[in-house]
């Protein structure tokens with residue numbers, strides 16, 4: 053309903069004249085004043101949608117309270133109060149406070165980290181205020197602002213178009229339609245046609261969440277933030293990126309555990325009712341068992357691991373926009389990258405301006421300069437290089453009276469850029485672009501001021517000039533021109549052009565790319581180059597940085613291949629040249645489908661679709677807004693070296709998270725057996741619900757240190773991926789080891805110490821409490837590494853500290869009167885003499901089981 057009214061309101065506004073709108077919004081073509089803008093920001097609020105708002109602290113507290121562990125504790129506390137056991141109630145309340153505080157803190161801190169990181173990469177909008185154009189953070193745009201739009205910009209908020217120039221918008225986030233839509237302002241003679249259209253189809257309405265594919269425009273902002281059309285759908289749009297393989301695996305594990313709990317709960321309950329004839333105790337015991345099996349720490353450990361990793365990466369100038377991207381970074385086994393700025397220097401330099409035969413020619417430079425200077429689309433490295441050269445060499449144009457008539461912006465399928473100028477009253481169209489695409493639209497060449505029709509010989513001669521330049525690693529662009537009559541130009545005018553000559557840019561391989569690429573390859577990441585440039589230049593650069601580019605595929609080649617054929621080729625080929633944005637994306641999609649975790653690194657607006665499709669989209673801070681928006685990782689310095697560091701960190705995070713999951717899953721699996729056996733045979737509960745919960749809490753706190761743990765270098769040598777089969781195998785093999793020693797403990801306590809009556813249950817429970825706590829904690833040290841624990845691989849100090857904490861807590865509870873709160877009793881000295889042997893026996897068997905697992909995995 054609300055969406056409808058929003059649309060309706062926008063529609064009504066869109067049909068008003070500019071003058072009416074200026075009045076309604078008390079603004080003008082000079083924009084708002086700074087003070088007015090400030091006042092509006094205060095009354096309308098920041099230009100952000102609710103989905104981007106941080107979760108308020110009270111909600112995080114509430115979420116922490118919703119934890120099953122906490123609920124059971126509260127329930128037990130409540131029962132304790134009813135049964136007048138105030139001591140127990142007090143203890144349980146303390147535990148609740150402790151647990152809730154920890155999870156609140158973790159959750160709050162990871163949210164803060166991710167907000168801080170996001171703030172480091174800011175999108176800006178070009179607003180006109182006080183008659184001046186200025187860049188302001190996009191979230192400070194207010195209704196009434198006038199905003200200038202260019203190729204590659206995101207539309208900052210909902211607005212109405214005032215003027216436009218070949219403006220094409222991608223509205224797919226709103227409509228799902230991926231074809232570009234042309235937008236134009238309302239003028240007298242299109243009013244009728246406009247009034248019949250729905251809001252999204254109105255050519256003069258632009259919406260937040262969409263972006264400029266090409267052209268320019270000027271818009272008046274009507275609605276900002278949550279009031280925008282996008283406001284309501286942002287939630288689903290931002291959350292739409294598919295789960296990472298890790299997240300999928302995590303969900304499977306959680307589902308598995310839930311199933312285990314669902315089956316176990318009734319079984320444990322019924323068994324204990326029959327054997328102990330105490331319904332309420334049996335019920336609470338079953339609940340405590342269920343709580344013990346719930347991996348309540350899982351989200352917390354995962355989040356704090358990721359936040360920790362993101363902070364470390366930020367120090368390396370790698371900004372992670374979405375925390376879960378770190379998992380994919382660690383799992384990535386193919387990195388696709390564009391060429392310019394990634395494996396070549398970030399600066400392209402103009403080196404040559406030559407006529408069709410390769411002789412230096414000032415006219416070629418002058419025309420190239422005019423083209424770059426008067427185009428207003430996205431200015432890329434090559435345009436910058438032309439302008440730089442001109443000013444650095446203090447060149448002067450030999451003409452006067454230049455005015456601009458029109459332009460056709462660059463796009464990645466034409467690979468050309470045209471401007472129409474009037475030079476001393478003569479109208480010319482100047483076009484520059486990729487050699488192959490220019491050849492299609494030129495029919496003559498200018499040689500010594502003379503226009504000569506193209507002949508096969510001439511074409512051969514020019515090709516030789518190009519190839520020579522390409523082989524030297526130079527990218528070449530053709531410059532051409534023709535006289536025109538009309539005052540507008542469009543794509544169909546790009547024909548019958550006369551070639552003036554070529555400009556050559558030096559785009560040399562980066563020295564640092566060589567080491568970075570070999571190191572990535574050594575660590576199991578294959579690097580592939582996906583470029584829009586031609587094959588000869590790209591091949592040269594690939595050879596320079598150590599990428600095997602003997603075989604390559606062109607955009608035109610892959611268009612003729614079936615998905616299956618291309619998948620097969622894409623596995624083997626490392627260089628793809630002359631690709632348009634859609635072709636780049638297709639290669640990535642197919643590699644992904646073939647089971648790889650694929651990263652893509654690019655900085656152009658042509659890279660946005662690929663960045664979105666890749667498992668990890670990597671871009672740079674200087675890239676266009678839509679490019680940054682499509683990426684999950686932003687490098688503050690564009691270099692493959694920091695990426696290498698990022699990959700290592702991603703793997704480290706992955707390994708640490710996996711540790712927790714493996715250990716938790718296997719120890720839970722083992723506990724299931726122990727509890728079933730104890731439930732069936734003992735005349736009393738093997739442990740009180742309270743004791744189970746305390747044990748659980750202590751153990752959980754100990755695991756909080758895992759994100760700070762060391763990782764063996766061998767474990768991050770290769771990409772790390774989720775492997776469900778190995779995980780199940782590990783669980784089934786390792787889990788029962790603890791059951792064996794639990795049962796051994798039961799036997800010792802029951803038969804050796806004769807704790808076999810309800811009256812002596814306290815001692816029995818205390819005995820198992822100590823064994824369970826210590827074995828689970830030490831298991832962490834054995835299972836955290838593939839190597840010999842303590843000697844060949846040592847945990848980090850924080851892990852040792854928390855482990856020590858468990859020992860102290862366990863000792864205090866077992867040996868001092870503190871344990872009485874939980875009905876734990878002192879055990880005879882004899883038991884403590886046997887205790888170390890149980891523990892050591894367990895550790896040895898566990899180490900052996902781990903070895904067996906490794907041999908078989």
Ligand SMILES: Nc1ncnc2c1ncn2[C@@H]1O[C@H](COP(=O)(O)OP(=O)(O)OP(=O)(O)O)[C@@H](O)[C@H]1O
Pocket residue numbers: 389390391392432434435462467468469484485486487527528529582583584585586631656658
């Ligand atoms: N501003 C421009 N004017 C004319 N032609 C251009 C311009 N920008 C790019 N081209 C042509 O289009 C081709 C493809 O563009 P570009 O090199 O930016 O693609 P890409 O896929 O991003 O490649 P890269 O891997 O080098 O970044 C260029 O090789 C060049 O021939």
Ligand SMILES: [Mg+2]
Pocket residue numbers: 390391392654655656
């Ligand atoms: Mg590029």
